[in-house]
Amino acid sequence: MNRRPDPRVFAALAVRRSPLATRATRATLATLAAALAGCMSLAPPFQQPPLPVPETFPNSAAQPQNGPSAAETGWKDYFTDPTLHGLIADALDHNRDLRLAIQRVEEARAIYGIRRADQFPTIGVEADLARARVPADFSGVGRAVTANQFQVGIGLASWELDFWGRVANLKEAALQNYLATDAARQAVTLTLIEQVANSYLSLRELDERITLTQKTIATREKSYRIFKRRHEVGAISKLDLKQVETLWRQAVALGAQLQLERATRVNALQLLVGKPVDLPHKNIALNDKAVMSDLPAGLPSDLLVNRPDIIGAEYQLRAANANIGAARAEFFPRITLTGSAGTASTQLSNLFTGPSFAWNFGPSVSLPIFDMGRREANLDVAKSQRDQAVTSYERAIQSAFRDVADALAAREWLAEQVDVLRATVDAQAERARLAQLRYDHGASPFLEVLDAQRDLLAVQQQFVETRRALLSSRVTLYTALGGGSFASSADAGRANP
Secondary structure, three states: OOOOOOOOOOOOEOOOOOHHHHHHHHHHHHHHHHHHHOOOOOOOOOOOOOOOOOOOOOOHHHOOOOOOOOOOOOHHHHEOOHHHHHHHHHHHHHOHHHHHHHHHHHHHHHHHHHHHHOOOOOOEEEEEEEEEEEOHHHHOOOOOEEEEEEEEEEEEEEEEEOOOOHHHHHHHHHHHHHHHHHHHHHHHHHHHHHHHHHHHHHHHHHHHHHHHHHHHHHHHHHHHHHHHHHHHOOOOOHHHHHHHHHHHHHHHHHHHHHHHHHHHHHHHHHHHHOOOOOOOOOOOOOOOOOEOOOOOOOOHHHHHHHOHHHHHHHHHHHHHHHHHHHHHHOOOOEEEEEEEEEEEEOOHHHOOOOOOEEEEEEEEEEOOOOOOOHHHHHHHHHHHHHHHHHHHHHHHHHHHHHHHHHHHHHHHHHHHHHHHHHHHHHHHHHHHHHHHHHHHOOOOOHHHHHHHHHHHHHHHHHHHHHHHHHHHHHHHHHHHOOOOOOOOHHHHOOOOO
16 A cells, blocks of 8 residues: 655655766756745845934044044054053953854854755655554455555655745845844944953053052151141140041042942953953053054044944844845745655565655645735834834944044043143142141141142042043044954954855
């Protein structure tokens, strides 16, 4: 008793065909698949939205115009501090957020591979054994019959002929999503570099402020001991003594506050780096040349090819366009092919001998007639997602423009503030020296000395903070301009499926 080969098996080729015929059939299927892959697409043509920002950055004429762009400058060239180099390199190797972004890229790559495979027939092999008993009432020969069936075949199952580009558009959407995920990985890398650099600069700022505070504490403690002796011999009033003590203890409290900030900053830096870091306190000044200063801003249009977040938003927009094409294709008939070929026999010994060749071929056409508006709703969803992608793309451009504009303004005005504060520190130091001389000669009360020393410490702290803010503005400008996107492309490797 013969049983029809299972139509769920993959693409149809007979086991008993000659090798030449088998190769010819495979070539035919591959050619047909390639032809179908070039069928019409119902996706709307991609149109890049216009720039929703001015054509130039604010005060662009006053910015540097020469030199390599941020995209052409790798982070190893832009940052000059060797300790910072080591921290960034460790972060790129061990940071968990970056590792997660890389794993998402691998997931997107695999999803794209699945969609790409849907365009081609998949050939499979199946072997079946069946044994059945038919009662006498149904056998047709008046007695019970027990029969065996052995079958071997290869074939294809439900291969869709992609006349309307549904499968091709789904593959294109998966490809664009994969590229967007890789752009997101690049954006995470750039953000990580910025965070590590700023954390390191903040740590060095705190080191310098702690050093200044420790020197102030030592000086004021010495002054307190001197004033205490003078009070004991009746040379000064108790009010003067308490004023000196207040000044000293304020410096001690500031030192404790800065130590706490430093400890939390080290913990934050360790989280970014992804492993323990050894950065003890150093009595050195903040390196004003730890970050390059001159960097041309270029034009806002350059951000379209330099900023990973904008590149990723464009890929998402292209994916949304492709999804519209897939949704439109649902309105047309879906044609699939199912078939198999092989040998079948009631005896295992006759499976590959005699007239045992069996085959089946079943094209199928399906088109929903009444689905309560499901396909229209799917198309509306795809169009809405496309509109959202356009808005997200424009928002990414506007955010990037603001990032660059803010960084340019910070670089300009913080540099001016640093110059002003440097002169202010010198003036306050001279004021404190003169106030101390006036007090020593009895020309003024100690309150004048107290105010001068308090103001001196405050402006010294502010000066160090502003210098660090200036360096951070250079870091922010570098990342806002898509720093190293061209220089690192050879190392990181752009997506090339």
